[in-house]
Amino acid sequence: MPSIDLESEQGREEALRRMLTIRKFDTKVGEHFADGEIPGFVHLYVGEEAVGVGACAALEEDDYITSTHRGHGHCIAKGLDPNLMMAEVFGKREGYCNGKGGSMHIADMDANMLGANGIVGAGPPLGAGAALTINQKGEDRVALSFLGDGAVAQGQVHEAVNLASAWDLPLILLVENNQYGEGTPVSDQHNLEKLSDTAGAYDIPGIHVDGMDITAVNEAVAEAREHARNGKGPTFIEADTYRFHGHFEGDEELYRDEDEVEEWRKRDPITDFSERLIDRDELTEEKFEEMQAEIESEIEDAIAYAKDADEPVPEEAYDDMFSANVPDIERFVQQANARTDGGTHGGEF
Amino acid sequence: MASAELEGQETQTMTVREAIRETLREEMRRDEDVILLGEDIGVMQGVLDVTGDLYNEFGPDRVRDTPISEAGYMGAATGAAATGLRPVPELMFSDFIGVSMEQIMNQMAKMRYMFGGKIEMPVTVRATEGGGMGAASQHSGTVHTWIAHFPGLMAVTPGTPEAAKGLLRSAIRSDDPVFFFENKMIYEQSGEVPTDEDFTIPLGEASVEREGEDVTVVATQRLVGESLSVADELEGDTDVEVIDLRSLYPLDTDTIAESLDKTGRLVVADESPLSYGTQAEVVSRAVEDAFYSLDAPIQRVGVPDTHIPFSPSLEGEVLPDGDDVRNAIERIA
Numbered sequence: 042m043p044s045i046d047l048e049s050e051q052g053r054e055e056a057l058r059r060m061l062t063i064r065k066f067d068t069k070v071g072e073h074f075a076d077g078e079i080p081g082f083v084h085l086y087v088g089e090e091a092v093g094v095g096a097c098a099a100l101e102e103d104d105y106i107t108s109t110h111r112g113h114g115h116c117i118a119k120g121l122d123p124n125l126m127m128a129e130v131f132g133k134r135e136g137y138c139n140g141k142g143g144s145m146h147i148a149d150m151d152a153n154m155l156g157a158n159g160i161v162g163a164g165p166p167l168g169a170g171a172a173l174t175i176n177q178k179g180e181d182r183v184a185l186s187f188l189g190d191g192a193v194a195q196g197q198v199h200e201a202v203n204l205a206s207a208w209d210l211p212l213i214l215l216v217e218n219n220q221y222g223e224g225t226p227v228s229d230q231h232n233l234e235k236l237s238d239t240a241g242a243y244d245i246p247g248i249h250v251d252g253m254d255i256t257a258v259n260e261a262v263a264e265a266r267e268h269a270r271n272g273k274g275p276t277f278i279e280a281d282t283y284r285f286h287g288h289f290e291g292d293e294e295l296y297r298d299e300d301e302v303e304e305w306r307k308r309d310p311i312t313d314f315s316e317r318l319i320d321r322d323e324l325t326e327e328k329f330e331e332m333q334a335e336i337e338s339e340i341e342d343a344i345a346y347a348k349d350a351d352e353p354v355p356e357e358a359y360d361d362m363f364s365a366n367v368p369d370i371e372r373f374v375q376q377a378n379a380r381t382d383g384g385t386h387g388g389e390f
Numbered sequence: 391m392a393s394a395e396l397e398g399q400e401t402q403t404m405t406v407r408e409a410i411r412e413t414l415r416e417e418m419r420r421d422e423d424v425i426l427l428g429e430d431i432g433v434m435q436g437v438l439d440v441t442g443d444l445y446n447e448f449g450p451d452r453v454r455d456t457p458i459s460e461a462g463y464m465g466a467a468t469g470a471a472a473t474g475l476r477p478v479p480e481l482m483f484s485d486f487i488g489v490s491m492e493q494i495m496n497q498m499a500k501m502r503y504m505f506g507g508k509i510e511m512p513v514t515v516r517a518t519e520g521g522g523m524g525a526a527s528q529h530s531g532t533v534h535t536w537i538a539h540f541p542g543l544m545a546v547t548p549g550t551p552e553a554a555k556g557l558l559r560s561a562i563r564s565d566d567p568v569f570f571f572e573n574k575m576i577y578e579q580s581g582e583v584p585t586d587e588d589f590t591i592p593l594g595e596a597s598v599e600r601e602g603e604d605v606t607v608v609a610t611q612r613l614v615g616e617s618l619s620v621a622d623e624l625e626g627d628t629d630v631e632v633i634d635l636r637s638l639y640p641l642d643t644d645t646i647a648e649s650l651d652k653t654g655r656l657v658v659a660d661e662s663p664l665s666y667g668t669q670a671e672v673v674s675r676a677v678e679d680a681f682y683s684l685d686a687p688i689q690r691v692g693v694p695d696t697h698i699p700f701s702p703s704l705e706g707e708v709l710p711d712g713d714d715v716r717n718a719i720e721r722i723a
Contacts (some may be wrong), residue, residue, distance in 0.1 A: 142505060148509070150472075170468055173475070202458065204459065209458055361503050364510060372643070
């Protein structure tokens, strides 16, 4: 059983709800980032919702995923709590990572979500490792690594695909081709028409799908999952999609023109899916608006939760390094404190 | 002299190589989540014959020959550790670490911290290190200082078979990433090793291998044995205390400071480049904790900031050895 069954009406509604949750979550994050309330930088998933939700719907809850810079969508698609996510984005102690990870590192081992990742292409080797654990323990589950088109140029991605192929590991590689690796068009970074052709070099299935169509993504991942569960190893999927925002918030987007963005916006994956549901009389305009208002309110609640949450106290910067206390960390903290408290010399001198 | 851990223990004689292999065997028998990964560690039994017959006993799933792709399998070891295995990947030569450094620095070392402590990372990386085989610069280096310097990683450097056994077992049972550095010139060195299958040496404890009153030598790996020989040669003239540092991170400052309270003189000997090195960290700790015990300038022994050359006459020049330790002792004794 997939975690969300797109064959059922209830499943389709849940999928739409998750896509909308991603859209609202990231839109709000963008607004509050622009207001200077969020530290660091954020990379939004707006426009790519069909890929994350379509893929995670085809997975079971105990399947693993690894994610990318643009991880909020994957987290919501995998079922993480927007309140705890938002608290993390705001750098609060209640966040998934106690305020140590932020937007680019949200992880939740309880949800088998092995982390968003600030390094392009670092997820697939980790996904291969999760798939190795699955094989070694004889479990019936899979690992899926999301990666961007830019990551297909990374050597470690190819090492991971080769390893997974050589060992028939239950790993799914899902490339979100949003047409730009940061600010450089995909065509300037690769000499391949289709990134999914990469699969040929490793003698594994390569699938190319429309990433604006949740059903197409869902079917491809479901097929790859069956392939993996049958001991046949990895599948390399490329989903064509588009990010409606820049690479990061504040990006001036000098590398693309507005017409192109407008053309892709016409293919909004949420509009596409909701219209299909309306055409099938599963959804009414009123119900859709109601759903949007509900989710808007949930995300407002998440923002309020994050703002009310506690800041970590400075001393917590030294926690979580190792599974047990390591005296060296304490040593240097104490020395620094002694210097602060006792002038320029160590406390005892 | 036997170290404190051996007192009252049943022991047997074995080499460093055997100590490592037997510890791997015992831990693999004890816990089926312990698996080995690496290049040519299985059918070929390891290029330096460390994994030996383990493949025959545990088979290809638990002694896994990997493709020649350090980033791939070091990353897979990281992902496997995060999801419930206790992998022991091997770097055939530590010089190859650069190929895999992304997975080590940004994933293995940082995941626990970045995820707010909500993940375990029980991975033990074994890496062979050091010169002396005429293997030239790309197969002779030491990188333990890099690892010890990097937050989130532990690093150990056994200098005896006993240390190899006790530290490797602690590393495998630890829930943190531990790098176990094997100097390839001491694989044949033999000594007494406890037979107890739960014998461990805590990470972060140095060992006084020989007591003395005049000069403290803090050494690692091959230089532990060389320093002990020098200490024997100087007996009656200079009374040398030799400490096997064993753990670079965590680092046992107390044992060093206690020794300096007695001797007041320090030589630090490690086979890594001298600038910004392991030696410098030991010196810093000694100055911080035992400044008023010091009676003479501290001496550092190491590689004079070169790569390890090929030709034996050149290699012998740059590799630190007993003569360098003796000269350092004589400068301050």
